Amino acid sequence: MSPQIVPGAERKLKNRISLQMTVSNSLTMAYRTLLLIRRTPQQLFDVTIQPILFTVMFAFLFGGAISGSVTGYLPIIIPGILAQTAITASMGTGVQLREDMDKGVFYRFKSMPIARIATLTGPLVADIVRYSIATGLTLVMGYLLGFRWASADGALLAGFLSVFAAWCLSWVFALLGVIMKTAQAVQGISAAILFPLSFLSGAFVPTKTLPWWLQDFVNVNPLTYVVSAVRQLFTQGTVGADFWLSLIGSIVIVLVFAPLTLRAYMRKA
């Protein structure tokens, strides 16, 4: 006779999931996302190839034209690319979430006694690793090309701000991932949002060279503030108004989009 399990009718169970369990489930899901990344390293292309390629490409392509030399252009372009790659990486969150939700394994997760939200929060937590890779690689590339920051603390804080802003923005793309039907659709819409935001942000050229109407757009683009804050941290090693505006703006995005994403997700999941 095999060992007997406790009969279902005799079990004392709670109909709610504790916060501790939610955190633990989310971390397990984050671990799962990291395993998936290890299994399919192509997923890291956007945070490895892109920062390396863009840094070198833009520095040599525009350096002479915009700043007279590559070295002179680096203080403009490196903060720009730093913010841009981290934020482009956040787009991947939505695409991967959509792909994941279409997999059969999601059915099992849904029937398991776990915090449902963990399948959403896990990947979002794991993506911090991706943003950190993107940020780190951009900094290394910049350094190799001759870029020097004013203070190590400033550079570290700049890296943190990029990662944090990217993470906050990833909730927007996560929402797209939840409500759109296919991964391609998520990719398309995300790119359409991201390209104007990242290029029209003062990331690549000094804003004053632009026509007035474009300057207006650049000035209301939240990414401009992140880029300016990062630039100030690198070149002067100081925290200015742009830093606080970026931080507050990022937090506002999370406060608005996290509940929207969670609600849409819980309805679907």
Added chain:
Amino acid sequence: MMQQGIQGQKKQQSDLAVEAHGLVKVFGDNRAVDGVDLSIPTGCIYALLGPNGAGKTTIINVLTTLLKPDGGSAKIFGHDVASETQVVRQLISVTGQSAAVDERLSATENLTIFGMLLGLSKSQASKRAAELLVEFGLEDAAKRTLDKFSGGMRRRLDLASSLIVQAPLIFLDEPTTGLDPRTRVQMWDSIRRMVASGSTILLTTQYLDEADELADRIAVIDHGRVVAEGTSRELKAAVGKATLNLRLADEKDAAEATRIAQEVLDVKASQPEANLVTAPMSDPDSVTDLLIALRDAKIHLATVSVEEPTLDEVFIALTGDGKDAQARGAKA
């Protein structure tokens, strides 16, 4: 069950693993589940038998909290599936039709993650994963990603995933569809082991022989309804007739043999092939008379056989909708 009185009824209720009343699930105009009642006693193997599209999987999805019922109610060990979802999920495990494992990860990784989600530590989870892989004969493939697994291997891993922590109620949605005969028998053994250690099994199947082999009780599902319920013997008795097949040594005798069969058995016999006469067999004793009558008429037989009712016949008989059921039975 009705005559057992109040005490019997009360005991019966607390012993039920699944209890559903008037369960309804609608998709657009399609009433996928249309008023299903189920009473599944603890400790049994219960089969939902029906063709593709009968609503079996939708019933499972409602009972496992994946879908909210549009009407009626269902309880798992006394806990409502709509309001006590978290309790219900702690009492069940589900093995789906499409193997619900992550093909981008290895077998070990899949099992370890499920184990960790169920509250095991990472080392406990990987230990349990290793045990299960041995038990299901997958240890050689432990490190491979599942896209290199065969369908049968995936199915076994899927079942192993449901057993990391053995649940009191285990749902198996078509556990053997598409498996080779050997793997199918292994799957049956695993299912019996789960029951022996205290779990209740609710499985769906399209195969009468599987329900026959495994299930203590069977509910036949068609068009989202339970059209019959009982043990396999009761169902076959209700479907009625086995078929008597008489293959003649000489096909010239066919017309005469048909006439004699109709006369002796008092039923309508038919002649599907030149040398084959078939007749429904309601009273096995009268077959002796028929065989004697045929010998007297000097009609020689090549073979005599009795055919049990098939799934097709079960449906034709139970749905009273011959053509439709036959068409779908053939597809299934």
